[in-house]
Amino acid sequence: MLSFADVTPEIVAALQGIVGDDYVIRSDPELLHYGRDETEDLQYRPDVAVRPATTDEVSRIMRLADEHGLAVTPRGAGTGLSGGALPVFGGIVLSVDRMNRILEIDENNLMTRVQPGVITGVLQDAVAEKGLYYPPDPASNGSCMIGGNIAENSGGPHCVKYGLTKDYVLSLEAVMPNGDVFRTGGKLRKDVAGYNLTQLLVGSEGTLAIVTEATLRLIPMPNFRRTLLAPFDSLDTAAKAIVAVYQSRITPAALEIVEQAALAAAVEHLGRDVPYADAEAQILLELDGTDEEALDRDLMKVGEVLLEIGALDVMLADTPAKERELWSVRKCLGEAVKKQAAYVECDTAVPPDKVPDLLRGVREVAAKYGIRQISYGHAGDGNIHVNVLTDNPDREAREKTLRPAIEAIFQVAVDLGGTITGEHGVGCSQSRYLSLCRDPVAMAAMVAIKNAFDPKGLLNPGKVLPSEVPPSLPVATV
């Protein structure tokens, strides 16, 4: 197992010298906050957490870490779902939450420059005021930070039309593990000068460098929106509907699927009746655009496509209230699953037309291993969150039981041409499964890249690339 130098009182004093006493956290319960994210109930304890305010402070912290051989785990809002922000080897947690300024909204060039601690929803609101749109919208929108979104290449329901975080990152400023600061480009829509360091850093989960500033692309706000909900009495028909939408050559702004078990969980969570709660699957489809008449023409066309393929009904929302109502089932699922039991979320993705095979395969795995599962997600992207539930309160025992089932679920996805993570990242919770979907040559290339950036292995150790990590503390103390 990897090992790192201890955080001594001298190190703490040096950190205080860099960021000031107020921004060095050394004791519980504050410190425990920096040992959690939203991944299952995992819990670690860093030796110290530090909250720099500037790129220079980040650089000086990394120089200190490099000099002494300290583990550093960068952290945004701690809303990640793969343990990317967990300090699994203790050491220093470096929180970017104080670097939370929107530096510029450039309406001439449709770009924005932001610090990593800006909350995604705050940025979206700020640009919306100027008629602009920053589309990536993970479920944690209201609290997650752009820095974390970049680290994980975050997705969300609107990726199906607008792409992922990576598709909006034009350039970055970042700090190397040894403290060196660099930029990958500028406020440019086109720039092919050398290797694409920008895109290498996006999705690298803070293991190669720490992002301290990002230049992001914006697009004009689509001012009009329509939402449809279509229940189906068979998975296959729902799946055919996904393909039929693509074949209609209309690009939905969102295309979500909620399977029967997830519907049941939603009903229980919401404590009220839901239309077509006994459907085998429901499809939620959003259209948007800048021209209302054109949008309504597409809406009619999509509605017809869904009915023709066998939807039991097509419910339309044309007011914000009805829209919220149609989305309510899909949006409550994260909480609904959490309430049911302890769970592990498998963030599978497959080619979109393989979604029914994936859902069927997952049901077979569940039957074989005697586990409960709840599946839903971004059907248009083929990205299905499979939640494996367990009533066993003992984490180690349940991990042992669940692991073969989880691996079997990932194998179903990979056999369909899929991946073990569509949008959550690998972190420490999925790293042991990475080699299921990446061949040995690709794995070796990743290790070589990590060594090229971080030869001492100090930055976010235990993440992305498979490695042994210490066990979680017994129970998350929220």
Added chain:
Amino acid sequence: MLSFADVTPEIVAALQGIVGDDYVIRSDPELLHYGRDETEDLQYRPDVAVRPATTDEVSRIMRLADEHGLAVTPRGAGTGLSGGALPVFGGIVLSVDRMNRILEIDENNLMTRVQPGVITGVLQDAVAEKGLYYPPDPASNGSCMIGGNIAENSGGPHCVKYGLTKDYVLSLEAVMPNGDVFRTGGKLRKDVAGYNLTQLLVGSEGTLAIVTEATLRLIPMPNFRRTLLAPFDSLDTAAKAIVAVYQSRITPAALEIVEQAALAAAVEHLGRDVPYADAEAQILLELDGTDEEALDRDLMKVGEVLLEIGALDVMLADTPAKERELWSVRKCLGEAVKKQAAYVECDTAVPPDKVPDLLRGVREVAAKYGIRQISYGHAGDGNIHVNVLTDNPDREAREKTLRPAIEAIFQVAVDLGGTITGEHGVGCSQSRYLSLCRDPVAMAAMVAIKNAFDPKGLLNPGKVLPSEVPPSLPVATV
């Protein structure tokens, strides 16, 4: 300077054993063909050119090269503009032109799988037949290959709305410099399993690995299109128009600018009169969409924006013939410049609202150094091709004269927050300028990445990263 092992008769025999006698080229004039691309009049001579038909053959060639320490230069159609395909150290040219099959057009998932030797225009036609669109459209569309487009992250006029090649590459199969074959992912719209090797390879100009298959994203074909041409009597007004279009929140499908000197060159080349040939600049704007009425509403709005800002006129094309007519000036410029004199093309890019400052700065440099220049390009992307002309037939002498002017032009772009190449790539012709727009830390990271993939430095040596390369042969023998 780098040095490599010789291509001995035994190596040639081994290559013949891998691909067959017919596909090993050893003598002029065929061999000279593999020593040129479209970059100025540069000319090198490889020792041998080899045309594999399969990934396995590419792998075996690379194993041979790795074993013997041979330089290998991968090649698509040889239409590049930065010398990316030039075998500057001789050795082996590896042409992918026989790997030219469209393996699959997947209408369910809106994706295609192709070999690297597929001609971009051929792919576009094939998917258009199914109502689908592959947008990246470099000027050499009719002859360039997808493999080269991926190597250079090629652009084109429609990037302003649809993005570059990188935005369409979902995953790759590639061969490492040592012959190992790997895949970076699958037919997936979302996949964050590990570092983004796909995006690291796109734009790496064949220096890290050889792409042998690509999975590309497609979008529904926008069936309707309108083209506008607006002349301006001042650069500043034309520039204001670019910003005003962005501020109108309409996204053009193309937004090109042609400056006075380029207009004059076009008139001379076309040998006929051109409307508003004496304008200080002309802007060519294309709109497209899937709804004709919405499109025409946008068209009216954009036309008004252009007139309000001070366009001398707004000419509209609503038939394919008129459209070709409006595009004729812009499209002939490559040839028109070529006919004028020997030239060096600086592929500058700046934030779009800095285009007028760039054009003014370039004029100042031209005056200071006594050079002629012709500028035009993708204004909406801030990507301006500055052609520096010279009447000196002696390449070495003219390089000496021109180099300070070229460096000054790049410096103007960089000072405006720009880059030395927006879409042509670095290759060998711009590598000496790379450090103008990339800081030493970023440069060191790129060197480390190259060493991680290609420790022996065999793959496309002398490209991207600054290094001394042998001089070109005296004159290109076309």
